[in-house]
Amino acid sequence: xxxxxxxxxxxxxxxxxxxxxxxxxxxxxxxxxxxxxxxxxxxxxxxxxxxxxxxxxxxxxxxxxxxxxxxxxxxxxxxxxxxxxxxxxxxxxxxxxxxxxxxxxxxxxxxxxxxxxxxxxxxxxxxxxxxxxxxxxxxxxxxxxxxxxxxxxxxxxxxxxxxxxxxxxxxxxxxxxxxxxxxxxxxxxxxxxxxxxxxxxxxxxxxxxxxxxxxxxxxxxxxxxxxxxxxxxxxxxxxxxxxxxxxxxxxxxxxxxxxxxxxxxxxxxxxxxxxxxxxxxxxxxxxxxxxxxxxxxxxxxxxxxxxxxxxxxxxxxxxxxxxxxxxxxxxxxxxxxxxxxxxxxxxxxxxxxxxxxxxxxxxxxxxxxxxxxxxxxxxxxxxxxxxxxxxxxxxxxxxxxxxxxxxxxxxxxxxxxxxxxxxxxxxxxxxxxxxxxxxxxxxxxxxxxxxxxxxxxxxxxxxxxxxxxxxxxxxxxxxxxxxxxxxxxxxxxxxxxxxxxxxxxxxxxx
Numbered sequence: 355x356x357x358x359x360x361x362x363x364x365x366x367x368x369x370x371x372x373x374x375x376x377x378x379x380x381x382x383x384x385x386x387x388x389x390x391x392x393x394x395x396x397x398x399x400x401x402x403x404x405x406x407x408x409x410x411x412x413x414x415x416x417x418x419x420x421x422x423x424x425x426x427x428x429x430x431x432x433x434x435x436x437x438x439x440x441x442x443x444x445x446x447x448x449x450x451x452x453x454x455x456x457x458x459x460x461x462x463x464x465x466x467x468x469x470x471x472x473x474x475x476x477x478x479x480x481x482x483x484x485x486x487x488x489x490x491x492x493x494x495x496x497x498x499x500x501x502x503x504x505x506x507x508x509x510x511x512x513x514x515x516x517x518x519x520x521x522x523x524x525x526x527x528x529x530x531x532x533x534x535x536x537x538x539x540x541x542x543x544x545x546x547x548x549x550x551x552x553x554x555x556x557x558x559x560x561x562x563x564x565x566x567x568x569x570x571x572x573x574x575x576x577x578x579x580x581x582x583x584x585x586x587x588x589x590x591x592x593x594x595x596x597x598x599x600x601x602x603x604x605x606x607x608x609x610x611x612x613x614x615x616x617x618x619x620x621x622x623x624x625x626x627x628x629x630x631x632x633x634x635x636x637x638x639x640x641x642x643x644x645x646x647x648x649x650x651x652x653x654x655x656x657x658x659x660x661x662x663x664x665x666x667x668x669x670x671x672x673x674x675x676x677x678x679x680x681x682x683x684x685x686x687x688x689x690x691x692x693x694x695x696x697x698x699x700x701x702x703x704x705x706x707x708x709x710x711x712x713x714x715x716x717x718x719x720x721x722x723x724x725x726x727x728x729x730x731x732x733x734x735x736x737x738x739x740x741x742x743x744x745x746x747x748x749x750x751x752x753x754x755x756x757x758x759x760x761x762x763x764x765x766x767x768x769x770x771x772x773x774x775x776x777x778x779x780x781x782x783x784x785x786x787x788x789x790x791x792x793x794x795x796x797x798x799x800x801x802x803x804x805x806x807x808x809x810x811x812x813x814x815x816x817x818x819x820x821x822x823x824x825x826x827x828x829x830x831x832x833x834x835x836x837x838x839x840x841x842x843x844x845x846x847x848x849x850x851x852x853x854x855x856x857x858x859x860x861x862x863x864x
Contacts, residue, residue: 379411386414391422409440416448425455443469443479450483454490457811460846463492470498477506481513484520491850493520508537515546522549522616524851527556544570545614548579552616555587563587563617578604578613586617589665598669605646615654619662624688624697627668631684631704637675644674651683660687681705682715689718693725706735713742721751729759746776753785765789773802780810788819796823814843 382397398415405411416431429452435445446469453462466487474480484499497520503513514533521530530553534546541547547570555563564587570580581604588597604610647670655663664687671680685701692698699722705715720735736752753768769786776782787802800823806816821836 383414386418391418394418395422407438409435409438409445412438413440413445413448416445416452420448420452420455425452426458428452429456429458429461443474443476447479447483447486451486454486459490459812459850460842462490463487463495463846463849466492466499467495470495470502473502475506477503477510477513480506481510481516484513484516488516488520493524493851494849496520497524504533511540511543511546515549518546518549518553522553522556525556527553531557541569544574544577544579548583548614549616551580552583555590555617560587560591576607578607578610579616581607582613582615583617586615586619586662586665589662590617590619590621594665594669597665601647601650601669615657615659615662618654618659619665622661622688622691623664623668624684624691624695624701627664627671627684627688628697628700630668630671631676631681631701634676637671638673639675640673643672644670644677647673648679648683655683655687658690660690663687664691676704676708678705678709678712678715681708682712682718685715685722686718689722689725693722698722699726706738710738711742713739713745713748716742717748717751720755724751724755724758729755733759744771744775746772746779746782749775750779750782750785753789757785757789762789762792766793778809780806780813783809784813784816784819787816791819791823796827799823812843812847814840814847817843 378397378401382394382401385391385394385397395415395418398411398418402408402411402415412431412435416428416435419425419428419431429449432445432449432452436449446465450462450465450469453459453465466483469483470480480499480503484496484503487493487496487499497517500513500517500520504510504517507513514537518530518533521527521533531550534550534553539546539550547566551563551566551570553563554560554566564584567580567584567587570577571584574580581600585597585600585604588594588600604613647666651663651666651670654666664684667680667684667687674680681701682705685698685705688695688698688701699719702715702719702722705712706719709715716735716739720732720739723729723732723735732755733752736748736755739748740752749768749772753765753772756765756768766786766789769782769789772779772782773786783802783806787799787806790796790799790802793799800820803816803820803823806813817836817840821833821840824830824833824836
């Protein structure tokens with residue numbers, strides 16, 4: 355599709371453009387082909403001052419800005435291309451992509467939904483649009499795009515696979531099984547078999563899921579996927595020794611970069627982990643094995659599979675004992691699984707005591723104590739974290755704790771420190787702006803709130819506070835604009851599927 359569109363640009367320039375514009379456009383294209391994107395962009399900008407109705411040129415300029423990583427500039431040029439009548443599927447898809455890349459989710463989602471509703475007869479565009487929505491956590495809208503792509507290309511594997519995967523992530527396991535099984539199933543496709551097996555396990559049919567994965571292992575013993583997914587199923591069933599044997603086979607395959615984990619453990623074993631630590635159960639020291647399980651646990655934790663991480667940390671503990679990093683990782687996962695749970699607090703306290711010089715344990719402990727409403731202890735823990743290693747993230751949480759306690763001026767000072775340490779942190783800018791808005795410093799508050807929006811256009815709370823400031827100053831029309839943006843942006847962000855609990859990580863969802 356992209357190569358076809360590029361051919362069309364050349365044809366348009368040669369056949370339709372005036373002679374003087376054609377030469378200039380060719381000069382700009384030559385600069386672009388020579389990878390001098392800055393010069394090419396300047397060339398197109400100059401040309402468009404004399405040919406502002408040329409949608410095709412705006413489109414090419416938008417692609418240049420996209421390739422330069424300037425997504426907002428790209429989106430603006432794609433908008434101008436469409437306004438000038440250049441409205442093919444390529445420019446519309448690239449506009450949506452640029453909106454999402456520049457964190458303008460409301461505009462991206464609205465345009466994507468409009469395009470899906472028009473039901474274009476291009477399986478490729480629907481697949482690409484679905485993947486874009488999927489990437490930005492709009493699973494339900496991605497589902498509509500994948501359904502359209504699958505209907506247009508019923509024999510295509512990729513649309514059907516993504517359709518099933520989206521059903522799976524939405525916990526619609528029966529639908530995922532139906533999609534994968536509705537045509538002749540290719541048992542040689544290892545990823546598809548792993549997804550099908552994980553879908554059966556999601557319906558609690560572990561026997562069927564295990565059977566499929568054991569077939570994969572027997573037929574393709576060097577494929578890493580099945581060992582991992584089957585091991586996680588065994589952990590779900592409480593069969594730790596079987597899981598350990600499978601993971602040992604996985605380890606013997608050597609370093610793996612493409613292993614796909616579909617199944618995610620659901621049972622919360624934080625109480626079991628805490629009990630094993632309290633009882634100081636027997637440890638068979640092996641740093642290599644400990645690191646192997648630790649690395650696996652860290653990877654699944656980074657993907658918000660906190661229950662899976664806890665199970666893997668229990669295996670790591672057999673070879674490492676009650677180390678600070680294990681206690682801290684366990685506390686982090688348990689905090690996300692049950693923010694009010696006693697195990698998370700206890701594990702983080704143990705981590706801080708195990709090595710008081712590590713700031714993250716104190717930081718996480720402070721976050722946990724703040725969640726439980728204990729501001730005094732939270733402040734003590736967060737001050738400890740800051741005294742060891744001052745970061746914008748830590749200062750931000752300290753400011754929140756101070757604001758929660760009612761110490762407004764101290765909170766502002768902490769937020770100012772957060773902005774100084776991490777000026778590109780949109781949440782730090784927002785919190786400082788919000789705190790200042792409650793004082794007489796409303797002009798400065800506006801600057802920080804606008805900076806938060808500049809850094810993160812999806813930060814809908816900033817629009818709300820700006821709207822309230824404008825209302826207090828009698829700027830009713832501007833207030834209504836900000837509050838409308840608040841509602842529109844919040845609606846778009848709220849339609850994203852929740853991947854993790856989000857109680858630990860600072861900042862916004864990707």
